[in-house]
Amino acid sequence: QVQLVESGGGLVQAGGSLRLSCAASGNTFRFNAMAWYRQAPGAQRELVALVSSSSGTNYADSVKGRFTISRDNAKNTLYLQMNSLKPEDTAVYYCYAQRTHMILQTYWGQGTQVTVSS
Numbered sequence: 027q028v029q030l031v032e033s034g035g036g037l038v039q040a041g042g043s044l045r046l047s048c049a050a051s052g053n054t055f056r057f058n059a060m061a062w063y064r065q066a067p068g069a070q071r072e073l074v075a076l077v078s079s080s081s082g083t084n085y086a087d088s089v090k091g092r093f094t095i096s097r098d099n100a101k102n103t104l105y106l107q108m109n110s111l112k113p114e115d116t117a118v119y120y121c122y123a124q125r126t127h128m129i130l131q132t133y134w135g136q137g138t139q140v141t142v143s144s
Contacts, residue, residue: 028051028123029051031049032046039111039142043109045106045108046108048105049101058078059076060077060104061073061077064140072086074089074093074106075089076095077095092110092111093107094106094109113144116142
């Protein structure tokens with residue numbers, strides 16, 4: 027059993043900052059990659075930031091230089107530091123984790139709303 031729980035979303039003004047957290051519980055052994063996705067109303071879910079054992083960190087072009095993904099393995103927690111927020115960052119943000127050994131296993135959090143006002 028794996029559970030991912032996001033927190034830290036809310037309403038902020040443009041130019042502000044927000045820090046999202048994703049707490050993982052259950053069997054978190056060998057999560058080779060974790061990521062943040064987001065989905066705005068009427069839009070496709072998109073990858074925002076990824077951290078993996080093999081490739082380190084990667085970011086969508088739209089958030090490069092503004093967002094930072096990090097992972098605290100001791101606390102089983104994933105973070106997304108979001109700075110210089112823009113109205114177009116408004117979306118539901120989802121935590122994602124996967125492990126790949128015998129088979130691919132994927133996990134999703136329930137999402138947390140981020141709203142950026144202008």
